Amino acid sequence: MQPHSTSLPRRRLLAGSASALAAAGLASFQGQALAQAAAPAAKPLPGYAGFKNADAVIVHSSTTIETKRSAFGTSVITPSNQLYVRNNLPTPNASIVADRDAWQVQIDGVKQPRQLSVAELKKMGLETVTMVLQCSGNGRGFFPSKPSGTQWTVGAAGCVVWSGVPVREVVKALGGVADGMVYMTGTGGEVLPAGIDPKTVMVERSVPLSAMQDALLAWEMNGEPISLAHGGPLRLIVPGYTGVNNIKYIKQLAFTLKESEAHIMSHGYRISPPGSKSDPSQPSVQEMSVKSWINSPLPEAGTQAAGMVQIHGVAFGGMHAVKGVEVSTDGGKSWKPARLVGPDMGKYAWRQFVLQAQLPKGTHVLASRATDEKGNLQPETRGENQSGYNNTSWADHAVTVTVA
Ligand SMILES: Nc1nc2c(c(=O)[nH]1)N[C@H]1C(S)=C(S)[C@@H](COP(=O)(O)O)O[C@H]1N2
Ligand SMILES: [Mo]
Numbered sequence: 132m133q134p135h136s137t138s139l140p141r142r143r144l145l146a147g148s149a150s151a152l153a154a155a156g157l158a159s160f161q162g163q164a165l166a167q168a169a170a171p172a173a174k175p176l177p178g179y180a181g182f183k184n185a186d187a188v189i190v191h192s193s194t195t196i197e198t199k200r201s202a203f204g205t206s207v208i209t210p211s212n213q214l215y216v217r218n219n220l221p222t223p224n225a226s227i228v229a230d231r232d233a234w235q236v237q238i239d240g241v242k243q244p245r246q247l248s249v250a251e252l253k254k255m256g257l258e259t260v261t262m263v264l265q266c267s268g269n270g271r272g273f274f275p276s277k278p279s280g281t282q283w284t285v286g287a288a289g290c291v292v293w294s295g296v297p298v299r300e301v302v303k304a305l306g307g308v309a310d311g312m313v314y315m316t317g318t319g320g321e322v323l324p325a326g327i328d329p330k331t332v333m334v335e336r337s338v339p340l341s342a343m344q345d346a347l348l349a350w351e352m353n354g355e356p357i358s359l360a361h362g363g364p365l366r367l368i369v370p371g372y373t374g375v376n377n378i379k380y381i382k383q384l385a386f387t388l389k390e391s392e393a394h395i396m397s398h399g400y401r402i403s404p405p406g407s408k409s410d411p412s413q414p415s416v417q418e419m420s421v422k423s424w425i426n427s428p429l430p431e432a433g434t435q436a437a438g439m440v441q442i443h444g445v446a447f448g449g450m451h452a453v454k455g456v457e458v459s460t461d462g463g464k465s466w467k468p469a470r471l472v473g474p475d476m477g478k479y480a481w482r483q484f485v486l487q488a489q490l491p492k493g494t495h496v497l498a499s500r501a502t503d504e505k506g507n508l509q510p511e512t513r514g515e516n517q518s519g520y521n522n523t524s525w526a527d528h529a530v531t532v533t534v535a
Contacts, residue, residue: 179222180360187213191281194218198286203426205443205483207473208261209289211353216360217266217287219334219395220321223359223380227320231356231364236348240316240386242306249350249365256300258347260370261292261476263447267373267400267416270513270522276405278519285424285528290445290481293368295349298384302343312386315343317367317378335393336376336400338369338417340386345370345479348381370479371450372417373521375400390415403517416520419449421509423456423484423501424528435534437492443472447481448503455502458486462496462529463511469499478504490534498529 174190176183187202196216198209227234232250247255266287268280281287298315302308319334347368350357357363362379369376375395390396390411400416401409423446428435446456452475457466469484484499500509513524 177222179225180216182212182358182360183216184210184212188215189286191283194221195281197281197283198289200285200424200426201429201431202286203445205472205485207290207476207480207483208353209291211291211355211358211361214264214289214291214361215266215283215287217281217374218379219375220319220323220332223321225359227380228356228359228363231350234320234364234380236365236381237383238301238305238385239383240309240312241302242309245305247301252296252301252348252365253350255304256296257294258297259292259294260345260347260368261290261480262368262370263288263290263419263449263479263481264374264377265289265419267375267520268518270524270527271519273522273524273527274513274515274519276515276519278517280519285426287374290447290476292353292476293347293349293366294351295347295365295368298343298346298348298367301348301384302386308340308343308386312388313340314338314387314390315340315346315369316383316385316387316391317376317381318383318385318391319378320380320382330393333393334375334378334395335391336378336396337387337390338372338376342369342372342376348384371419373400373419376417400520401518402514402520405515405517407517409517419447420521420523421448421451421453421501421503421507422446422523423453423499423509423525425458425497425499425530428497428532429530430532432532435490435532437490437534439487440490441485441487442469442497442499443483443485444499445481446471446484446499446501448478448501448507450478451503451505451507452478453482453501454504454506456482456484457500457502458484458488459498459500460488460490460495463498463500463526466500490532492534494531494533496529496531498525500525 177193189197269287272282314337316337367378401413403409425444456469469486472483
């Protein structure tokens, strides 16, 4: 028997942890039976995320919770009780949201540095932005190289509304940015474990000064005070930038000459060539780029009845508005323009799209690809990198549905 002729389809059949079984060379039937027997029971929601709808999410761990693809609806905004959660450190104690207005943030690297309470910030300005919040590793689960880290597929993302004070208003009130500063650096308010170098664990990220223009210090999400899970009492919102740049429970906002030396900045979230170690010379994961995916129909809904379907999903441009979306029902051989649905919530939000199609009996590979206002087209292939960041491949996000 030629080993290669059987190992390839077997690898495709088995997903996730089961691929380890495939790699171990078990026959596909055996492998599937074992994978089923070993399928872990759904993990319980951690206490701080107890308000999440357990049916709408996948609990990967106590600090990583993903929205199910089938749970994304069609009304633009992702409800708070199904938005993903990602914490790099244990969640702070709930006492930090007991008196929200009393939370203090230190503003540095301005002409008049000072500490401000949320109560004071609330008097300094007000703005609202609708924004796609997406983890840098969303889509990692589609990398055949199986990078280490959470195997997110599409659900480490959501479209949410934030309210707070524009950072530029705060800066203006404090005399402007100090001369020569190049970065805006936010520090998370987690209490760090004693006895280790804070740089190794602290959540501190630097973004270019230009990102200040649309950034907020936000206290409200989807019309409610920001929950502890999503960074209350105060969160730095940097529209268009991946999740990690949106610092929860922010305790310091500094304009700096240099990038943060925290490990999460210097080595974390770098685009490292496959097989290589991360280092500060490699590009940082920051601005998001054009991406879309289909949320219905999905294979998990089972066999579809032949006839009319509304193929719908979400599309966003990252830094630029979405201009259009095309949908393919033949795995990308041909494309038809989809229609954008519902209100346009601004360039940082996602749009819902729909293509009405007749699907005859058979198997159909459904894919979507978006274009942004600058003419950037969502690519067919992912950009390979060691840690599985920034997956925007339309082919990876395609779904295969069966119609009978
Ligand atoms: N202080 C702090 N901010 C943080 C994190 C964190 O662990 N601590 N995680 C980041 C990462 S990696 C992501 S993807 C988003 C997740 O935001 P969410 O949990 O509100 O969905 O928060 C970012 N901001
Ligand atoms: Mo993330």
